Amino acid sequence: MAEEDGVRRRDFINIAAVSAAGVAGVGVVIPLVSQMSASADVLAASSTEVDISAIQPGQAIKAVFRKQPVFVRNLTPKEIEEANAVDVASLRDPQTLAERTKEGKENWLITMGVCTHLGCVPLGAGEGENRGEFGGYFCPCHGSAYDTAARIRKGPAPKNLEVPAYEFTTDTVVKIG
Amino acid sequence: MARILSILVGLFFTVALAWSFGRGAYTQITEPAAPTAEHHYHLLPKDVHFASDGGFGKFDRQQLQRGFQVYKEVCSACHSLSHVAFRDLTQLGYTDAEVKAIAAGFSVPGTDPNTGEATMRPGTSTDYFPKPFANDIAARAANNNAVPPDLSLMTKARHDGPAYVYSLLTGFTEQPAELIKEFPEAKTPSGLHYNPYFANLNLAMAPPLVADGQVEYGDGTKATVDQMAKDVSAFLIWTAEPKLEKRKQTGWAVLGFLLFATILGYMSYRNIWAGKKH
């Protein structure tokens, strides 16, 4: 009996020692994984202020937010009308223009300039660029076409262009992020 | 044969060394090195303690805020702090809004969005502390041909750094009369300032902290020169190593675990070798 207990106690110590080594291994993995996530300087630089006073109706600009383009478009009344005329239920990603803009500022369409298919920058924000058959944005990589509310209408992209979190700090300045 | 060759090579090196040694020793005796003023009058940093010292040391955030105030109101006129961003100041206990206000108080280089011309704009919290001079040439021109060094890493870039900074700031004195008598050529040149804690005794920086009450502390601490020097040194410990507290805390946890694991390892080792004489 005593002998058996002794054997068990000794096995226990060996198992405990190996387990401790395992815990140490896991402890080392935590910083190894964590160091690859965004660093403090990257996270800190994650809001952008954009002056929109110079954008005429029908024009758009590209700003930079989190190192990616963001499209700020001043919609014309005709474009707003076209967007509202669409049957929302028929859309791949059903959203109204009102849901994609701020109340009282429906003419300001602010979206990421990143195609929801595989991340290319769609055309249409620059003067004279191809805006696709729905008059919004057109992604040349794989042919996704967005309408005047930047909703996906045709092509492989699954979602509408993303609307980032933003707020109007004044009538002419938008803070994104 | 190999051995004879080896001994010959050995003799080559040893004789060459003996020759160097002999000549060196002879020179030492016949022309002993002349004493220098630095050698006699340079002082090691004063003995001074900070809240962050020691294995369990933590920053005194009130003191860091005071030290930051000294940097902002006195040092920043000439010295940059280029590795520190305004956002880092939240670690001193400032709120986001306070950091924003502090940042806005500094002008940082920017670009005019309409013309593309270089311009100055108010800082934001993601900006780094701006440099007081555009480049080294401008710094030299404005400071009697000396470049004021960046202070971010100062307490790590000198031996016994925090004590060195404190000693230097409080160590300006008149040059001792006996020094000039003993080493007439070591008289402090005009434009430089005598300080025995500086390696070559004379530095270009004029005493920056000159009068009690030079800055007005918000927390009621009396702003003596000594207090301001200590506070700004503490602040520079933080700028050099903002992760100091985390490093020490993690260290204790790691050491505690390793001690436990090593004891287990030792017991396991004894247990496996039990009965095996070695």
Add this chain to the structure above:
Amino acid sequence: MSFPWAKEYTPSHPFMKWMDEKLPVPRLIYNAVGSGYEVPRNLNYFWNFGFLAGLCLVIQIVTGIVMAMHYASNTAVAFDTIEMTVRDVNWGWLFRYAHANGASAFFVVIYIHIFRGFYYGSYKAPREMVWLLGVVIFLLMMATAFMGYVLPWGQMSFWGAKVITGLFGAIPFVGEPLQQWLLGGFAPDNAALNRFFSLHYLLPFVILGVVILHIWALHIPGSSNPTGVEIKSESDTVPFYPYYVAKDGWAIGVFAILFAAAVFFFPNALGHPDNYIPANPMSTPAHIVPEWYFWPFYAILRAFTQDFFFIPAKLMGVLAMFGAILVWFFLPWLDKSPVRSGSYRPTYKKFFWFGLIPAMAVLFYCGGAPAAEPYVMFSQIAALYYFAHFLIILPIVSAIEKPLPLPYSITEAVLGKDEEAELAPTA
């Protein structure tokens, strides 16, 4: 070679059997660091340092890969990227300090490992190749460590690069073009920094390769031991697993405690404050020294202050500095003693403890001290002994000294008697 009594790898699980037929990696591990490798039972703690050196290499490679993820080898930003790593990357400070102190830990371990070899005659036949590969590893480590120290592009980095490449400038005729070729310019700049980074990333894997050869070569005769008597029978050995796995395991614990204490509480103790000042090609720090692990060789370099016949002092210093390590390559043939272990060589032992060790201590100390008297004179005496020890004393002493009687076997040394010894003919 494996001893006849060594256990044979016999996989029981069908997958392991399948694996053993296709790619016998488990068998390789079993025979290298498992139950299949028989090791002398009487190894003392100095024999743990080989394993620890392997651990240090792994630490350096892992932390180094992390550092490289955040580093940019451009003189304009190199210093800043390291500071950014320390300040803003998650756990960046830990990786930086672990990598910098890891280099020091590696050299502490490797110096003990090398001097273990000197004392116990580990370099002697049949382990010459193990020794030669070990010296190659040491040279590669020195090159890697030197180039790594340049990467932060601080004051010591820059001036270290300038001074060390300047050594090559001492070589007659080809010196100056060689130095320019090494740097890719007239002084250290982007070209040098980039190639140093590239090589600093490459060389550790070369070291890893040579380490594998080093262990391979070791496993042919098997490990040496403190008596220096070769393995004779099964009672002389124990299998590596579990015996030496357990012993190395707890040694790792002790090492890790000391290493963690340095990393977390004294991370800058072995570094130089000047390397926290960005490189300035216009101003040399008052007192430039290499990292502590180069000090003995740096002291030898500086000990030659006089031209020797037609050889300039600078060239003598460079020759001697490289010679001080190259001489290790010849040790197996300079040491003529029939006995391996210093424990049974009374005269050699005295020269080791009262000659070589104090000389190394002086060289270490003086290499880190300013280039002034009395340090130069001390290092001249110590360097003189250093060369005399390996090139004059060792060949002579090993030929004439009368060794102490050796135990018949490891078993006899451990247990006091070996039954086989009584059957064997007296030597």
